[in-house]
Amino acid sequence: MQLRYNFRLYPTAGQRLALAKAFGCARVVFNDGLRLRQQAHEQGLPYLSDGDLFKRMITQAKKTPERAWLGEVSAVVLQQALADLNTAFRNFFASVSGKRKGPKMAPPRFRSRKDTRQTVRFTRNARFAITTGGKLRLPKIGEVTLRWSRDLPSEPSSVTVTKDASGRYFASFVVETGDEPLPEATSQIGVDLGLTHFAVLSDGRKIDNPRFLRRAERRLKKAQKALSRKAKGSANRRKAVVKVAKAHAGVADARRDHHHKLSTAIIRDDQTVYVEDLAVNGLACTRLAKSVHDVGWSAFVDMLEYKAARYGRTFAKVGRFLPSSQTCSVCFVIDGPKPLSVREWTCGACQTTHDQDVNASRIVLAAGRAERRNACGGTVRPAA
Incomplete structure (x- = not known):
């Protein structure tokens, strides 16, 4: 590699x-x-x-x-x-x-x-x-x-x-670089990426969204305002341009550091990782574009993929059209669409109360397991 x-x-x-x-x-x-x-x-x-x-x-x-x-x-x-x-x-x-x-x-x-x-x-x-x-x-x-x-x-x-x-x-x-396989782990994890929480894992853990760009907006606004007041072609304008670039570079460095630390922790602790294949380009054309670019999902998923290949882990993406927010992770009955404002719901079939994000990550895990093949060539279905 x-x-x-x-x-x-x-x-x-x-x-x-x-x-x-x-x-x-x-x-x-x-x-x-x-x-x-x-x-x-x-x-x-x-x-x-x-x-x-x-x-x-x-x-x-x-x-x-x-x-x-x-x-x-x-x-x-x-x-x-x-x-x-x-x-x-x-x-x-x-x-x-x-x-x-x-x-x-x-x-x-x-x-x-x-x-x-x-x-x-x-x-x-x-x-x-x-x-x-x-x-x-x-x-x-x-x-x-x-x-x-x-x-x-x-x-x-x-x-x-x-x-x-x-x-x-x-x-x-x-x-x-050669492969450096880690000691084999027994856990499998499903990862649901979002904006409220950067990542929600199928074991119930929730990773807060750092919002690096949002937190630096005041400093960036101040630097860009000072830049707009400098005369074009002047030495002060060149200095202001560098100041704005350094502020943006700090945001990018912090985001990259966060992605590396989190992806390394997930790959180290789990043998198999499943992630939903998100249409980032499509989401970047909506009113959520600024927040979507701020979280950097694509870079994080790429890190998970190459680190899994290097350290002997299994990584896979599940289809983006998976109804993860509508399916019960206990009985796998599709309960119907729900608005984004609903963060907790109860399944009409088994009466299990679900956290929206945790349930979605468990559906991602179940879908990833179902798509894998066992030693005899058959699909591995999750137990009901």
Whole structure:
């Protein structure tokens, strides 16, 4: 399994300048390649192959006065920029032809120097290295100070250097990790995700919704109000933009930390985890969009999935059209639809009183068990 390990970088002033050159050169090569392919398409010429594009955008471009400065950065950075362009075109063509599942992919777009996120990637061909002193040596940039929060499990195959909107630099290493199975547990859990509670588990536990964005709204509003009063193009406006970006970065970091801690606890304690497959994109188009984006369900479910695969646990999603709020988890009789304001109800068949969220998580667990196959190939049905 391939995973990414992210660490904070602290480049010096000279190294920040060298990284800015690398960001700019990669962006220019990407845009030049995209423009060349668009012009060939408009003129009815054959599609430029990856090899021809590489020769024209890097090898030949460096010999021209207009692009001679491309030689100031590592060639691997330029190669990876074209590799990203080629991947974007392949994904677009596969989506148009129906070979790629999921939502339709848009054609590649030009990159802007005003983008809030700038990245460059170094592979092993660039001969990046981690020094004995714990620094990251990058070609034509130097040894950059790195804050190590954990050890790398194996030799990294590539590293991506990123600058975010708040001016922070990060190094993201791609490493190959083996499975680390945990001691087998006996418990199985169903997880019902919501807004009132972030997650309700089938054993009755309720995880409060931290509402990181809602709690930071006053601070964000103050920073954005100060930004709106700064003159465009001024130094004070640039400082205000960074201040707003840092506030948003703090919210995102807190949310990610919460997701990691909760997903790790669930995977560590339970052998099998079932989660309802929510239509997050559809919910994000409703009046609940701000709250839906605040909880970050998709990122949390992705963490559960890859951690389950790594630590030898079973993870599965159940259908999103499951009537979990209408079905009794004791007798499995569908009791009919109920408004969202009803948080507790009594089954008309067995007279069992249910908590709405706990009952839904137990239905998710029962549905997940029913979809699994036993050793003889038959379905595993929950006991009535």
